[in-house]
Amino acid sequence: MDVIIGAGVSGLTYANFTKNDYLVLEQDDHTGGLCNTIFQDGFVWDYSGHFFHFQDPRIAQFISERIDQSKLVKVDKHTQIRYKNRLIDFPFQKNIHQLPQQEFIDCLCDLFEKDEKQQPTFKGMLYAKFGKSIAEKFLIPYNSKLYATDLDKLDADAMGRFFPYADKEEIIRNFRQSKNDSYNGSFLYHKEGAIEYVHALERDLDANKIALNERVISIDTENHIVETNMRTIQYDHLISTIPFTRLLQISQIPYNQRVLTSNKVLVFNLGFDGRGFDTKNHWIYFPEKKYCFYRVGFYSNIIPLDRMSLYVEIGFNSNAAIDVGKMLARTLEDLRKAHIVNKERLASWHSVVMNPAYVHINRQGIDEVSRCKEELARHDIYSIGRYGSWNYSSIEDNMKEAIQLTLIL
Ligand SMILES: Cc1cc2nc3c(=O)[nH]c(=O)nc-3n(C[C@H](O)[C@H](O)[C@H](O)COP(=O)(O)OP(=O)(O)OC[C@H]3O[C@@H](n4cnc5c(N)ncnc54)[C@H](O)[C@@H]3O)c2cc1C
Numbered sequence: 582m583d584v585i586i587g588a589g590v591s592g593l594t595y596a597n598f599t600k601n602d603y604l605v606l607e608q609d610d611h612t613g614g615l616c617n618t619i620f621q622d623g624f625v626w627d628y629s630g631h632f633f634h635f636q637d638p639r640i641a642q643f644i645s646e647r648i649d650q651s652k653l654v655k656v657d658k659h660t661q662i663r664y665k666n667r668l669i670d671f672p673f674q675k676n677i678h679q680l681p682q683q684e685f686i687d688c689l690c691d692l693f694e695k696d697e698k699q700q701p702t703f704k705g706m707l708y709a710k711f712g713k714s715i716a717e718k719f720l721i722p723y724n725s726k727l728y729a730t731d732l733d734k735l736d737a738d739a740m741g742r743f744f745p746y747a748d749k750e751e752i753i754r755n756f757r758q759s760k761n762d763s764y765n766g767s768f769l770y771h772k773e774g775a776i777e778y779v780h781a782l783e784r785d786l787d788a789n790k791i792a793l794n795e796r797v798i799s800i801d802t803e804n805h806i807v808e809t810n811m812r813t814i815q816y817d818h819l820i821s822t823i824p825f826t827r828l829l830q831i832s833q834i835p836y837n838q839r840v841l842t843s844n845k846v847l848v849f850n851l852g853f854d855g856r857g858f859d860t861k862n863h864w865i866y867f868p869e870k871k872y873c874f875y876r877v878g879f880y881s882n883i884i885p886l887d888r889m890s891l892y893v894e895i896g897f898n899s900n901a902a903i904d905v906g907k908m909l910a911r912t913l914e915d916l917r918k919a920h921i922v923n924k925e926r927l928a929s930w931h932s933v934v935m936n937p938a939y940v941h942i943n944r945q946g947i948d949e950v951s952r953c954k955e956e957l958a959r960h961d962i963y964s965i966g967r968y969g970s971w972n973y974s975s976i977e978d979n980m981k982e983a984i985q986l987t988l989i990l
Pocket of ligand 1: 586591614616795935939968976979
């Protein structure tokens with residue numbers, strides 16, 4: 582039997598596609614993992630904005646056959662950056678002409694005078710590709726807030742296809758004709774939240790094969806046995822979707838902790854008693870330190886609502902202690918500072934910590950993950966998913982990886 586640890590998107594996709602008998606073990610009392618939705622006081626909130634832009638026609642079809650299409654909305658993305666008390670279009674690097682004149686000149690001159698020598702780190706890559714001013718005004722402060730680490734510790738390609746690259750020619754063409762497309766230029770959202778995608782993945786599964794409230798505590802790799810808070814189970818293959826570092830710990834496999842690091846993200850979902858001024862943006866980026874958050878999203882601008890419904894994301898080092906009450910007060914103060922909240926009053930709120938949320942991708946970490954994965958595979962253990970593979974990926978990527986594994990096992 583295949584034992585699957587975790588009933589998030591990766592675990593449920595594996596269960597859908599495997600030909601083997603299986604059992605899913607999930608520590609929570611619900612499925613979905615990070616792809617989850619909260620219904621509270623008339624507001625619909627995800628763990629953080631989860632939007633979908635399926636590229637693979639097989640995945641798109643699989644989902645569309647299992648989801649209520651009439652409840653899907655297709656949204657053409659509109660996002661901006663709050664920079665020095667003004668809003669400029671995202672991505673920053675393609676919209677420097679919207680900056681005050683002197684700052685625009687600085688960005689443009691640095692773009693032409695940059696030292697393009699290839700750099701191994703993320704920070705070095707930002708200087709080399711965009712020049713000092715664009716790097717220091719937006720790209721470095723914003724990403725440092727998100728990753729909560731020194732960007733010199735990340736690989737140049739840490740964000741892969743999620744990073745909006747643009748060359749000089751594109752940047753200049755954009756001055757006249759705005760073309761701010763990105764990997765998620767338009768996206769799908771379900772009126773009842775991201776959890777509906779999880780329900781689609783559960784539709785054809787036998788509920789008896791998903792054990793909720795069952796946490797895997799340890800793994801005996803030699804004897805193919807998992808111990809949970811309820812029982813011991815023998816497996817043929819073990820498919821783990823839990824964070825890679827935790828899998829290594831409960832399997833007693835030594836690894837280099839210094840190279841497998843990550844941030845965590847505190848998400849506040851906030852519902853207000855009034856509509857608010859911003860009716861256009863789907864989310865806004867905040868590079869400046871005077872705001873505690875790095876991004877604020879507007880559910881109420883995706884599914885129009887007469888009350889403002891926000892998600893707010895704040896990045897922390899994974900070891901940081903978080904005082905949720907204090908952070909909520911600071912968040913509300915900063916939302917007022919940013920003129921997102923004016924006279925509206927908070928009507929309802931919810932918070933969740935996503936830990937890990939963004940792993941710190943670097944060369945040594947990538948090598949350590951492959952070395953440990955090889956060792957795990959010798960014991961018929963396969964680690965998949967955004968945190969299982971310790972990478973930066975979307976739900977579609979997670980589904981593809983899980984399907985790929987079913988073809989091998
Ligand atoms: C801020 C943020 C925004 C995002 N936005 C998007 C988006 O817009 N679009 C998109 O496609 N993707 C988005 N993602 C990525 C997406 O959330 C992940 O790719 C996806 O949810 C990962 O699914 P998973 O099944 O691999 O892992 P998880 O969802 O983490 O599932 C792992 C499961 O394992 C369970 N578990 C852990 N330990 C144990 C244990 N010991 N025993 C039993 N069970 C255990 C957990 O409870 C969980 O249910 C976002 C991620 C973040 C952090």
